[in-house]
Amino acid sequence: MTVRHSGGGQPERTLALLWRNKQAPNTQAPNTQAPDQQVPDQQVRRRTAGRRPSLDVDGVVRTGIQLADERGLEAASMGGVAKALGVGTMTLYTYVPSKEELLDLMVDEVLAERQxxxxxxxxxxxxxxxxxxxxxxxxxxxxxxxxxxxxxxxxxxxxxxxxxxxxxxxxxxxxxxxxxxxxxxxxxxxxxxxxxxxxxxxxxxxxxxxxxxxxxxxxxxxxxxxxxxxxxxxxxxxxxxxxxxxxxxxxxxxxxxxxxxxxxxxxxxxxxxxxxxxxxx
Amino acid sequence: MTVRHSGGGQPERTLALLWRNKQAPNTQAPNTQAPDQQVPDQQVRRRTAGRRPSLDVDGVVRTGIQLADERGLEAASMGGVAKALGVGTMTLYTYVPSKEELLDLMVDEVLAERQxxxxxxxxxxxxxxxxxxxxxxxxxxxxxxxxxxxxxxxxxxxxxxxxxxxxxxxxxxxxxxxxxxxxxxxxxxxxxxxxxxxxxxxxxxxxxxxxxxxxxxxxxxxxxxxxxxxxxxxxxxxxxxxxxxxxxxxxxxxxxxxxxxxxxxxxxxxxxxxxxxxxxx
DNA sequence: CGCATTCTCGTATACCCTACGGAAATAGCC
DNA sequence: GGCTATTTCCGTAGGGTATACGAGAATGCG
CATH class of the missing domain: 1.10.357.10 (Tetracycline Repressor, domain 2)
Structure with a gap:
């Protein structure tokens, strides 16, 4: 039963995504003075130049979950999620490194739903x-x-x-x-x-x-x-x-x-x- | 993770394949006189006319198992099994109704290995x-x-x-x-x-x-x-x-x-x- | 305005399963 | 020795999947 596995790709990026808005205090406490430099390139992106993103990670993950809930895991394909969000398939890769990571994010999200x-x-x-x-x-x-x-x-x-x-x-x-x-x-x-x-x-x-x-x-x-x-x-x-x-x-x-x-x-x-x-x- | 499921297709054919060489006595006993007519079209095929088969179900199933053992379940695709047997992909469909059934046969085969x-x-x-x-x-x-x-x-x-x-x-x-x-x-x-x-x-x-x-x-x-x-x-x-x-x-x-x-x-x-x-x- | 930066996404590749239909091989019969 | 019914063989085509690559579009700053 089952599917691919947590990417050997870039574990740091995956971790940053998994913990995206619930940073532990020990990272924030040491250097609250320089909030930009803390997690240099992945967590809080510098919003300086460049095209504005039309989506965000949470939206992508939630759409994946919704699609999987309603029409099965196969419906939560990269193409499927992209279509549901009204963007091209490859656009998702800006927000998520791969299908694997998206699935990890979906899973942890629903694990966290348990009260x-x-x-x-x-x-x-x-x-x-x-x-x-x-x-x-x-x-x-x-x-x-x-x-x-x-x-x-x-x-x-x-x-x-x-x-x-x-x-x-x-x-x-x-x-x-x-x-x-x-x-x-x-x-x-x-x-x-x-x-x-x-x-x-x-x-x-x-x-x-x-x-x-x-x-x-x-x-x-x-x-x-x-x-x-x-x-x-x-x-x-x-x-x-x-x-x-x-x-x-x-x-x-x-x-x-x-x-x-x-x-x-x-x-x-x-x-x-x-x-x-x-x-x- | 996981895979497709037992075909709603033709349960009789699937059963006949699963039990192919281990018929229960109650089917054989009643009418041993007319062995041809007993399971008319699926189990013991009349070997009268037509091209001779180059494979048999057991061989297909065993090849599938071997491939899955050695190179993972993905390697046991219809194309993969066919290539390993030296035949065209579509040839397999003569022996097995679909991928689903092949998988069922592989599974029951290894379940039966337990002593x-x-x-x-x-x-x-x-x-x-x-x-x-x-x-x-x-x-x-x-x-x-x-x-x-x-x-x-x-x-x-x-x-x-x-x-x-x-x-x-x-x-x-x-x-x-x-x-x-x-x-x-x-x-x-x-x-x-x-x-x-x-x-x-x-x-x-x-x-x-x-x-x-x-x-x-x-x-x-x-x-x-x-x-x-x-x-x-x-x-x-x-x-x-x-x-x-x-x-x-x-x-x-x-x-x-x-x-x-x-x-x-x-x-x-x-x-x-x-x-x-x-x-x- | 220029330009670095960032996001967008069409195309191409390489797999998967299987419906269809025609070609090839065989056994029995005349 | 052909003819024919029967069975096996399998190429092609169509609809799916993930993602590498690279060109193009949008944005903010100097």
Whole structure:
């Protein structure tokens, strides 16, 4: 499932774009006297001479997201975004180094949409509910932007959105008293589970939308499988579950159930590693 | 990231291809007298008149897999496979209805490579070891064929390989005594976890291969993140883990640890739902 | 006004999949 | 030995993708 990867091109430029309007204080504090020279060539461009830009990065990124939301990731091609903005394709390259970077920007933007409390902000009581919050926000994000499921998560955009998610989850698990190493590992396994389960749900949506065919209709079309090819002798467990009515009615129900069940069991397992009661911080 | 999906085209033809040489007995048994008429037009083609084929489906599928293994999924294009076989691109369409179907065939072929014991065959003692076997076989499969990580798993190819995997996992969980519904749900959550964790490892490999850059080098290139953009105040938990040396040395180590840790915790959680001891069948 | 600077974008290249339709090869029959 | 039905082979053409290159247009300052 998936697409190209964060450019080896110019990491500094990519970082500057990802953090474009949310500079950390430590860069601003040291030399507020000379604001022009601080990030010399990429962040705050000298507005002296030259043709005025007709777009800005935020607009390009938002258009990409909107197009992908409405008509799929393929619609968010360079040509597609340019047409939606009423400019020539090559004009986009003034604002964004390449397709890859645009995608990174789109991803970090929607990652940042999740409403996760920061360090000193109020949050639900109990670490499990706090993980649930992460899970729900992430699921909602995937539902709003199902194309995310098609974007690889290794080498993610290292922007504010991704960092906020990682920070939140670590801050939730830190009080559990696991070793630092285990805390990090547990956080990774939760992210992995939540992201891929939510991604699967999104992908279902995506495929139904793209093919115009419900999952149920798809299975119905494959009825021959059971009538012609399926061998009961070779598949006794499947047959037993089938006969005991163990299969959900719809693929979506099955996926949702598996999501909740698996997350609950994963958290059960993590909890058993700690001495903390489930409703303690 | 990911790719297209199982064709709404002709499900019967796709099924016949997926099951091409492993027909279930119930189709053969009823009318062995008239072997020609049995699957009239697709499976065993009448070899009467007409030009002799220069290829066969297995060869096409194996070439696709080999190309994808060696040079990435993009190399397994219709043109690429045809060139590797020394025929014109359009010739492939005699053997395979479309790119989608070829991919389905490739996927089911490698799914079937996993060595998972069938119904009456010997297997490890204890359900956790049996799940481990599934996990290890699946991981090895992803390592042999990292391109799998780029193929969507919703609407999978309903061939012998996929069914064998589902059957095995269900047969492992069935003796735990969960409700049929929960047994199925637990199996789905395990598949989901294992597939996506193994997929992530594979994708790491894939990206390192495609970019020629190790993950460590990639992070090194982004050192500016920490020096220029990262705000310690906003990210106390990350900072704490960092200071406590909680981050693994390499991205790969972190992924592998998270894989094992998460799977163990998930199985802990499932086990707690049952009354069966871990080393009982 | 001149001119450095910056943004705009047409063209060209090199891929991808596949609909179409004609050419080539084969088996059986007369 | 041809004739014909059948099957395989595959060139071409059309519609998509990203982006390197370089010419042209707009702007602000001296």
């Amino acid at each position: 996760l409390p920061g360090p000193a902000e109020p949050r639900p009581a109990g670490w499990r509910l706090q993980v649930e919050l992460y899970s729900e926000q992430t699921r909602a994000m995937f539902q709003r932007h199902p194309w995310l499921a098609r974007v690889s998560t290794v080498r993610p955009p290292v922007g504010p959105g991704m960092l906020a998610g990682r920070e939140y989850l670590l801050s939730v698990l830190l009080p559990l008293g696991l070793s630092p190493r285990d805390t990090n590992t547990a956080a990774l396994s939760i992210t992995m589970y939540v992201d891929s389960a939510a991604g699967l749900e999104a992908e279902n949506e995506l495929v139904e939308r793209a093919t115009g065919q419900s999952n149920e209709a798809w299975w119905y079309d494959r009825n021959d499988l059971w009538e012609t090819y399926f061998d009961v002798e070779r598949h006794p467990a499947m047959t037993a579950i089938w006969n005991a009515n163990g299969y959900q009615d719809t693929v979506r129900d099955a996926a949702t159930d598996a999501y909740r069940y698996g997350l609950d069991r994963l958290l059960d397992g993590i909890q058993a590693q700690t001495e903390v009661a489930p409703d303690m911080p | 998972l014991p069938g119904p009456a065959e010997p297997r490890p003692a204890g359900w956790r070891l049996q799940v481990e076997l599934y996990s290890e076989q699946t991981r090895a499969m992803f390592q042999r064929h990292p391109w799998l990580a780029r193929v969507s798993t919703v609407r999978p190819p309903v061939g012998p390989g996929m069914l064998a995997g589902r059957e095995y996992l269900l047969s492992v969980l069935l003796p735990l005594g969960l409700s049929p519904r929960d047994t199925n749900t637990a199996a789905l959550s395990i598949t989901m976890y294992v597939d996506s964790a193994a997929g992530l490892e594979a994708e790491n490999e894939l990206v390192e291969r495609a970019t020629g850059q190790s993950n460590e080098a990639w992070w090194y290139d982004r050192n500016d993140l920490w020096e220029t953009y990262f705000d310690v105040e906003r990210h106390p938990a990350m900072t704490a883990i960092w200071n406590a040396n909680g981050y693994q040395d390499t991205v790969r180590d972190a992924a592998t640890d998270a894989y094992r840790y998460g799977l163990d915790r998930l199985l802990d959680g499932i086990q707690a739902q049952t009354e069966v001891a871990p080393d009982m069948p």
